[in-house]
Amino acid sequence: MLFNSVEFLYFLPLIVFLFYVLRPNFRIYLLIAASFYFYMSWNPLYLLLMLTTTFTNFFAGILISRFFSKIHRKIILFGSLIINFGLLFYFKYSNFIIENLNTLFIKFKIEHQPIEFLDIILPIGISFYTFHTISYTLDVYKNKIQPERNVFTFVLYVSFFPLLVAGPIERFSALMPQFKEKAILSRENFSIGLRMILYGFFLKMVVADNLSILVDQSYANISSTSSINLLLTLFLYSFQIYCDFNGYTTIALGIAKLFNINLTQNFKTPYFSQSLTTFWRKWHITLTTWFRDYIYYPLGGNRTTLTKWILSTLLVFFVSGFWHGANWTFVLWGVLNGMIIIIEKLTGFDKRSKSLFINILKGGSVFLVVSCLWVLFRSPSIEVATLFFENLFHNFQLTSELPSIETVVILLIFICFDFLTRHSNFGTWLHDKSIYIRWGIYFLLGFLIMSQSGTDMQPFIYFQF
Numbered sequence: 135m136l137f138n139s140v141e142f143l144y145f146l147p148l149i150v151f152l153f154y155v156l157r158p159n160f161r162i163y164l165l166i167a168a169s170f171y172f173y174m175s176w177n178p179l180y181l182l183l184m185l186t187t188t189f190t191n192f193f194a195g196i197l198i199s200r201f202f203s204k205i206h207r208k209i210i211l212f213g214s215l216i217i218n219f220g221l222l223f224y225f226k227y228s229n230f231i232i233e234n235l236n237t238l239f240i241k242f243k244i245e246h247q248p249i250e251f252l253d254i255i256l257p258i259g260i261s262f263y264t265f266h267t268i269s270y271t272l273d274v275y276k277n278k279i280q281p282e283r284n285v286f287t288f289v290l291y292v293s294f295f296p297l298l299v300a301g302p303i304e305r306f307s308a309l310m311p312q313f314k315e316k317a318i319l320s321r322e323n324f325s326i327g328l329r330m331i332l333y334g335f336f337l338k339m340v341v342a343d344n345l346s347i348l349v350d351q352s353y354a355n356i357s358s359t360s361s362i363n364l365l366l367t368l369f370l371y372s373f374q375i376y377c378d379f380n381g382y383t384t385i386a387l388g389i390a391k392l393f394n395i396n397l398t399q400n401f402k403t404p405y406f407s408q409s410l411t412t413f414w415r416k417w418h419i420t421l422t423t424w425f426r427d428y429i430y431y432p433l434g435g436n437r438t439t440l441t442k443w444i445l446s447t448l449l450v451f452f453v454s455g456f457w458h459g460a461n462w463t464f465v466l467w468g469v470l471n472g473m474i475i476i477i478e479k480l481t482g483f484d485k486r487s488k489s490l491f492i493n494i495l496k497g498g499s500v501f502l503v504v505s506c507l508w509v510l511f512r513s514p515s516i517e518v519a520t521l522f523f524e525n526l527f528h529n530f531q532l533t534s535e536l537p538s539i540e541t542v543v544i545l546l547i548f549i550c551f552d553f554l555t556r557h558s559n560f561g562t563w564l565h566d567k568s569i570y571i572r573w574g575i576y577f578l579l580g581f582l583i584m585s586q587s588g589t590d591m592q593p594f595i596y597f598q599f
Contacts, residue, residue, distance in 0.1 A: 195281035230460030259299035326561035330388025338381030
């Protein structure tokens, strides 16, 4: 469901209204209350877990700033990291570790009592708000920022509801000053924000949800699906996951804009990239830059030996894959991305050509590679992914069923918008257009949302991370 329940969005106009009529001191309390209500709609216990992470890093930041001894600062930092990663690993990876231990015991014929799985439900957004808080503590430790001493503003930084469950992963230095600025009621902010929300609903409810029906059908019956349909599924899932995740972040950016808050743009038309290196600069930008700043650069970045650079790149993408989920499919997906980027760098493929024709060929090949890698991301196991590729080249004898004309038209409309907004975002791109173009697009998107929304409300894909 959208933001867990569409009902929450019914309260959004009231929250925005109160935000601008209340005194400045009460605005933070209003947003915290809205965030808590939003998060508790899943499970009240999730709120306690989030607050544990929040207060751990809040007090860690203050303590680090009070100690001048390097050893004391490190002890506090490591203590904070152990708590943060400990909670993340317990809730996200405990059963994954148990499953693999049981498998190893069986493989090596070690007599043992099978370890029982833990009754754990993965808290929504734990990977995102954990990275929020870790980046804050690390920045305080490196003296990049001063620690926040107002507990309410720090709680808001972690829990701000538009980005709470699926990002973008904002830095304290970028987001916190905006909470403390004077909130100015702006017609431009409302116009851009509402456009972003409308476009986000189109991406999710019209494009992603319709494509998910076709993709799910193929994955449910891989052995009886023709090679042509599997090939289409390969590409359709690329658009599904892009529109699903980008739809969420576009809605988040739009809602934040209503409160005079500018969040980081998380996608910049990644499928128009001419290399996988460029793709990762445009896909899930805030996560990519997080890994760059807190893992890749500390390991030496580009300014190191070739061997160390290769190992650092592989490590970053291994962690990226593991961050996405407790499954070997995600790990393999991450490592393969890293290996391809290394090959690109060594061969010079990542450099843009002066020839438009060659750049088009490179763009097509990158989209094909990314789509093939998404099979690992979508498959519940490596065996299913292997079965997918095996049948992709063996099921030619089966009859194929092409997508409906409505699906093709919807996809073409999305591709056109994605191309037109490649240098901006939908909200600002439409801002300078004539009133006829603006309202024509509003009616088009509104009509498609009402008439072509997927029959079932599908949860956002990245809610599982």
